Amino acid sequence: MSYTYYTFGGKVPGPFVRVRVGDTVEVTFTNNAKNSMYHSVDFHSATGPGGGGAVTQAAPGETKVFSFKALAPGLFVYHCATPLAAQHITNGQYGLMLVEPEGGLPKVDREFYVMQGEMYTAAPYNTPGRQSLDMQKLLDERPEYFVFNGSTTALTEDYPLKAKVGETVRLFFGVGGPNVISTFHVIGEVFDTVYDQASLSSPLTGTQSAITGPGSASIVEMKLDYPGKYMLVDHALSRAARGLVGHLMVEGKEDASIFHTQTPVTNSGGH
């Protein structure tokens, strides 16, 4: 199927923005002259009116500028805040900004950027061809599709996450939404560290999921101990049947003290 997204910079999610706490962030927001609608950007990392949403409302061809000081460290969603904001968000206008603490986050071997979104198409899930938005389904919060990084295949066929046994990985996970809470889970792994709601102050250890609301984010860290294909899901698993699956491919040596079987492993996730 195909769908016309609105985007920040041509991709869903928008660019991963990385700053340091105390930085002054200068935003120059241009709405492409070829567009037909107003757009804007609200940074949850900003302190000030609308997070910038009110002062960046830009007509096609217009540029709006503002700056803000990143006062708090953490991982923050940004999104379009032009009415109807839920429509602009479901259409792909969301992304994450990391405000690093003094000294940065602890070093890991790999970092990944994953966001969850919903799509409210008029036609049912998996109907071929060009799809359109159904406003009533959006208002009723009845998505047809759930997607990681903007499509059902973004993190499976197109760009599976790859890592090796012995490595530590960090997932910057956010929910664009606009409406649905994610119980983010990796099948066959335990999260060693979860920065709940992306607060850096007191991370959780040893959890099975990172519960993340719409317009919110979590940071998840895992050490990879055993090879295989690990499935990224929202453990509201009906959503996996509506497109919400990612793959983390882990290469390396098996360790029978961690996991042992005489049954050949053909499918790690049960899907």
Ligand SMILES: [Cu+2]
């Ligand atoms: Cu917009």
